[in-house]
Amino acid sequence: MADYSKGRNEEELEAFYPNEILRHILITFLFISAVMLGVMFLPESFQKSTDEFASFQTRPPWFLLPFYHVSSLINNRVWHVAILVIYAMTFISIPFLDRNPERSLWKKPIFLTIVIINLLMIFVLGLTRYLQ
Numbered sequence: 001m002a003d004y005s006k007g008r009n010e011e012e013l014e015a016f017y018p019n020e021i022l023r024h025i026l027i028t029f030l031f032i033s034a035v036m037l038g039v040m041f042l043p044e045s046f047q048k049s050t051d052e053f054a055s056f057q058t059r060p061p062w063f064l065l066p067f068y069h070v071s072s073l074i075n076n077r078v079w080h081v082a083i084l085v086i087y088a089m090t091f092i093s094i095p096f097l098d099r100n101p102e103r104s105l106w107k108k109p110i111f112l113t114i115v116i117i118n119l120l121m122i123f124v125l126g127l128t129r130y131l132q
Contacts, residue, residue: 018096025092033085040081063126066121066122069125072129091118094111
């Protein structure tokens with residue numbers, strides 16, 4: 001296996017985990033945001049491809065029901081997209097913000113409460129949307 005660190009100083013060597021992963025996440029959000037903004041502000045260009053399915057009533061998959069329920073609670077599309085982006089960025093940034101050296105989830109009280117509240121919120125929103 002080749003050693004790529006030979007002949008390079010510390011500034012040229014960069015850690016993969018926080019730096020490169022963060023770049024990939026930001027580029028992914030950039031592309032997803034571009035598509036979402038295109039659908040929100042240029043719906044005519046996307047409408048032609050969906051006209052043939054206009055009479056077909058679809059139901060979202062079970063794992064997307066909580067997010068559809070949030071869209072029914074919030075009437076403004078911009079706020080709905082902003083809330084989903086903030087939620088996703090918070091979900092992805094938790095491992096970067098959690099600097100506790102303990103690996104067990106049970107020994108991280110703040111992180112454990114965030115996980116439990118998140119799971120309860122998704123379960124309750126999904127169940128209420130399913131029962132509607």
